Amino acid sequence: MLYAILKFIYRVGLQVFFRKFEVRNRHLIPAQGPLLVVSNHPNTFMDPIVIASLLRQPVYFIAKGTVFGSGFQNWMLRQMHLIPIHRREDNPDQPISNEEAFSASFRALRDGQTLLIFPEGNSFNQRRLRKIKTGTARIALGAEAENNYTLGVKILPIGLNYSAPTRFRSNVFVNIGEPIEVADYLEAYVQDKKAATVALTDEIRNCLESRIIHTPTDEEDTLARQVETLYKKRLAATIPATAPPHIHDFILTKAIIRGINHFSQVAPERVNAIKKEINHYTLQLKRLRLHDALLGKGPTTILRKSAIGLFFLLLGLPIYLYGLLHNYLPYIIPSRVARAVTKEEEWYAPIMLTVGIFTFPLFYWLEVWLLSQWIDMEGLILVLHLITLPLSGFFTLGYWDTLLHTQAHWLLLRMFFQRRRLIEQLQKEREHIIAQLEQARVEYLALQNTGS
Template identity: 70%
Template structure:
């Protein structure tokens, strides 16, 4: 009962927290076990919430033992279907005591349940798959060996791809892969258990890497993001595809990563020069408070869009103030709590999601109660008032984004009239960068597969 209630609440929370929540190949998700779901782990508690929300059946989570306290906390986590497992880094050189966790996992799979595990062991806010541990393979093969081939255990790889893991109203793209039949490794496990575990672990690693954006280093990830900012829209227009927009974005990013890996091997000095030119260009944009997308527009387009933005802002100001009045407090509390609760950036999003699921309903209820007391509003009026609060909140967020875009337009217009030489220099620099990227794209496409 507790699990079903929390799942319903978190599903609603995810719809609000993410601007886009897209899933590829959801039809590959089995609706029953025995099933072991394996995912990459870039966003701490948000990852199991996102993944479990897509599965119809109840999910049992294998989590590090350090999140389990004692007494009420331990009881509550077990009611939420968490199974504690010890890791070497948590035991400080002491022997691991995971017999109970493995026995519980074997029993759950034997009963046809679904387990969720993050084989990296730790969560890192990075677009890469770290070295994965053998626990998932050991659980799957151990359960299959204990209960026979008729158990038909499958491993479902799921890639989680966040546009900005810690930011409210960002995007998440869930990429579901083909299930792995554990029975394919059963014979090898009987002959040589450790070797079969390593083979299945490697298969899991390869499947997960294919389902996510994987950048080997932070420096490379930064370069990929810089290229996306400058070139991705143009690249997307040149490469039409029948894939949905979210899937198209994912494929383009992976193509950028793959091409950078290629040129890093065959022409590292060229990659270094590109990194320097893009870095210099973006530092100038930041200093002048400009946006790259605006430099691709003509002065007339920027002028008329600036005028249009001001008019829309003026018309929407009353509704913006209404939304700000009713949403500022519940909107800011979650971020303040997250910053106070932990310095680890990976935990900010799940903390904000959890706190926000309480602050908004409670604050809205308080506003409705005050309105009923002061104005003796009717039931119909209160319902309409409550309905307007979240809608005005979304409007306020959109208004704020429009305000920032309009400010950027006016900054560029001011530079047109006061420092046109700087604008032209930036445009030439941008054009040279795009020309270099286009040349690299053509050369890369000519490479043999």
């Protein structure tokens, strides 16, 4: 019961927290178990919330044993379908035994349940897949062995891709893969348990890596993000018309990373040269408080957008102030709580989501109650006022974004007149970088077409 209530609340909360919540291949999710769901783990507690919200059936979570504590806490976590598993890195001085966790997992699969496992073990706010542990394969194959290889266990790989994991109103792209049939490994498991376990683990890794943005190092990820900023819009024109719109960004980023990997191997000096050029250009923008997207527009376009933005800001100011007055406290409290509770960025988003689920309804209910008591507001008027509270909150967020963009437009316009030569030099640098990226794309595609 508690699980069902929390799932409903979080499902609603996710639609508010994320600007875009996009799912690819939702139809591949099996409607029932026995099922093991595996995923990368970039965003701590947010990851199981996102995945559980997509599955119709209840989900049981394999969680590290350190989250369990007192009797009441253990009871609460078990009501939320958490199964503890102990890891050597959590208690290096203690003997490790996961017999209870494996037994509980075997029982769950035998009963046709769905388990969620993050085979990386820990959560890291990075765009890469770390070493995959063998626990998932051991549970899947072990459950089959305990039940005479008749369960029909499947493993569903899910890739989680966040645009900004710790930020409110960011985007998440959930990339679901074809289920892995554990039955394909049972014959090999009978012959050699270790080899079959390793082979299944390797397939899990390959499936997950193909469904996420994977950059091997922080340095490569930084370069990929810079190229995305400069070149993704130009590159978007090359996407096949048949590709669904919600996977465009994913396709483009994967293509950029493949290109970087290729040229890092065959022409590292060329990559280093363009990296230096991009870093210099990016540093100049940062010093001037400008954004790359603005440099690709001419003064006429900037002036027109500035005028439109200013008109919207003036017209929408009363609604903005109304929304700010009624939404500021429930909006700011989750952020303050997250930063007070932890210094680890990976926990900011789930804490903000959890606290926000309570602060917004609580503040809205309190305000409606006070209005009904103080000024005798009731009936339809009270209901209409309640509806305006979240709507004005969303308007306030949009208004603030418009304000920031309009400020940036006016800043660039001022520089066009005061420091025109500097802006023209930056635009030339930008054009030169994009020309090099375009040339690299043409060469890479030529190699691909010739099969080299």
